[in-house]
Amino acid sequence: MPKLNISIDEEQKNFEADVAAIEKQWSSPRQAHLKRPYDARTIAALRNSIDATPSASSTQALKLWAQLREHNRNGTTELTFGTTDPTVVSQMAKHQQTVYVSGALCGFSEVAIPGMDHADYPWDTVPKVVAKVFKSQLWHDQRQRQFRLRHPKEKRAQLENWDYLAPIVADGDMGFGSLTSTMKMAKEFVDAGVAMIHIDDLAIGMKKFTVGQGRTVVPTSEYLDRLRTVRMQFDIMGAETLLLCRCDTDHSEFITSVIDERDHEYVLGATNKVEPLKDSLVKAQAEGKDLKTVRSEWKDKAGLKTFDEAVKAVASDSEYSAYTAEVLKEKFRSLSARREIASKTVKQDIFFDWELPRSSMGQYMFKSSVKAVVERAVAAAPLGDVTWARMDAPVWDDIVEFHTKVREVYPDRLFAFGYTGDYEYGKAGFSPEQVKNLPWDLAKMGVVWQVQPIWSLQGLNMVADQFGKLWAEEGIAGYVRDIQAPALAQKPMADGFEKLSWCGGYLADAFFETVAGESITER
Structure with a gap:
């Protein structure tokens, strides 16, 4: 193998240029709020000699950052849900700005051996699903663009024009073990085109569901190390990818270690x-x-x-x-x-x-409290872009206290919120009107991204069960009456195999036409 023919002076010059570029990126409006335990020279020394990072993740991250900041300015919020199915994602483009890929859903539908939400699947499972979803988004964007451009300008205003490139937010769970596995997972997410991932403070392999015991969290120091590791990997890649710091400390019952004195008050x-x-x-x-x-x-x-x-x-x-x-x-x-x-x-x-x-x-x-969650969130905030306190029980006073206390330290902090758990609002004292207004009341506190993570279990199961019953009892007559006829009758036609502009028929033919030297666009 030949040696690189480069002078030491040229090598140093390139290194100093990398350092300057990193410092410029870190001082940009997008990243100025972040605080790192290392400097730009350290990151420059950890980079490859060529830029091998795909740009899609940064493009989508900047798009998501702009969306979230706009919601924060307007007191509004994004309401999305979780899925792993590209077909479902194509329909979300009509109503949602973002897509969520849940680790729990991946554990049920995207692995060789499914199971409950233990995050015991391989560390690259969710990144692979993100890659699948993002490639499907690119395909829908491509076939829509080609279909529009085969029409003259004066007719395009009447054609569908959805933003299929909705930024993807994905579940990084607890980082899947050691520092190096967390780094590898973060890299795979960036390569896959993700816009934001979240990392939590749960202990690996200690979830229990039916024995009356609560969650187990790791020490604050271990949680922060996970976040630093992801931030470091993003920086090594020069990515703008967003980091969502999730705290699962609320209603946790155990902690793995007492190594960090910040946790001693609650043991x-x-x-x-x-x-x-x-x-x-x-x-x-x-x-x-x-x-x-x-x-x-x-x-x-x-x-x-x-x-x-x-x-x-x-x-x-x-x-x-x-x-x-x-x-x-x-x-x-x-x-x-x-x-x-x-x-x-x-x-x-x-x-x-x-x-x-x-x-x-x-x-x-461990005796959790809102104060404990706030302390972790405040400690983590400088490493990430958005904060999410997982509060499965809808205790409104706790929710208000958490977001208020964090914003006393970081007034412009952006928040996420997940509608996980059973959420028995009546038992928690919520009136129907309060439940109806909950997303917008949360938005007033800076909760700019809200997600129902597991609709693709409960929601899709209900739909599949209903159709299965219809098909078993009525066969094609029921399908034509309740599915096909309404789908074809609505304007525009429901997306499906019969709609060639949606299923890619025009795009497929455009490839043949291009090879044959035919024009596929109209002026």
């Missing part, structure tokens, strides 16, 4: 001397007892509290006031620092052991 410990929870559960299982009941009884005996709650339980009012006054002199206090302060301000000894409640998988028990 639960036993305030009574009891045997470890895991030992109680092992005995209960051997005796054939119901583990849910045993776990609940153990919690009652243990007197689970945060350390601050444990202090308050034994301290006098004046002692607790002195304790909190000292704790609040710094934004974050470790457990050891809190113990030391308590020893100086409270007469009674405080028994608190956060090891006793640990699960058989090693998780610590």
Whole structure:
């Protein structure tokens, strides 16, 4: 293999030019709000000697950024939903500005072995679906453009002209493991043409759905490392791709580690001397007892509290006031620092052991709150472009508090919101009118992107079930009456195989005409 014939001076000159270009990009209106733990020289040194990054992701990201900023200025919002089907995406172009590719949907429909939303599919699963969807968007854009240009200018105003290139927002889950796998996933997303991905703070492989236990999050430091890794990969590629920072801390019940003192305030410990929870559960299982009941009884005996709650339980009012006054002199206090302060301000000894409640998988028990979610969101904000607090339970006061508190720190922050979970609005105290106005009330707080992630499960299942019943009972007569006749009668005709402009018939023939030397456009 021959050596590169380049002078050292030329190499350094090219490097300095790369550094200058990176610094210019980072100071642009699009990226000026981002704060990185590294400098432009570091990123320049990590780049290839040629630009090998496709431009589509940046093009779509800039388009999405403009859409979101416009919504923020106008107090409006984008309402989209999740799908993995290119045909569905082609219809979304008529009503939605964006498309969402959900990891949960991919886990059901785009893998060899489907399963519940454990994010246990290969790390390149969602990027591959994004690539499939984006290529379908390009095809629809191409066949529509060709069909329009085969008509003279004066007739084009009457033709359909949809924006099929809706920016794609995709689910990056928790990054799928190590720093390098997160980097590779981010790169695949950019290569696929994504406009924005979201990364969350959930623990890998610890989701449970039917045993009455909540979510498990990782320490704040690990969450931020995930975001830094994605940001670094985007920067290495020179991509404008947006990063959506999602916090799943709300209603989480466990945390994997207590390595980060920022999380210590919310970790639960036993305030009574009891045997470890895991030992109680092992005995209960051997005796054939119901583990849910045993776990609940153990919690009652243990007197689970945060350390601050444990202090308050034994301290006098004046002692607790002195304790909190000292704790609040710094934004974050470790457990050891809190113990030391308590020893100086409270007469009674405080028994608190956060090891006793640990699960058989090693998780610590965690008491989530809006304050905890806000702190994570604020810490993550400088690394990303949009913030999403996953709040499955529709507690309006919590939703308002979260978005208000974050905007006290970052007044122009853009937010996303997902309609996940059961959302039993009646039980949560919402009136029908409040439910009706919810998207627009959220928009007033800067929630510019709202998504129903899993319509393609519940929604499509209902439609398929209804048609399956119709077909089984009535056959072609039912199809012609309820599907084909209305589809052909509406103006414009419903998109389908019979509509040659939509299914690509004209585009296919245009290729033959071009090869034959015929003209395919009208002036």
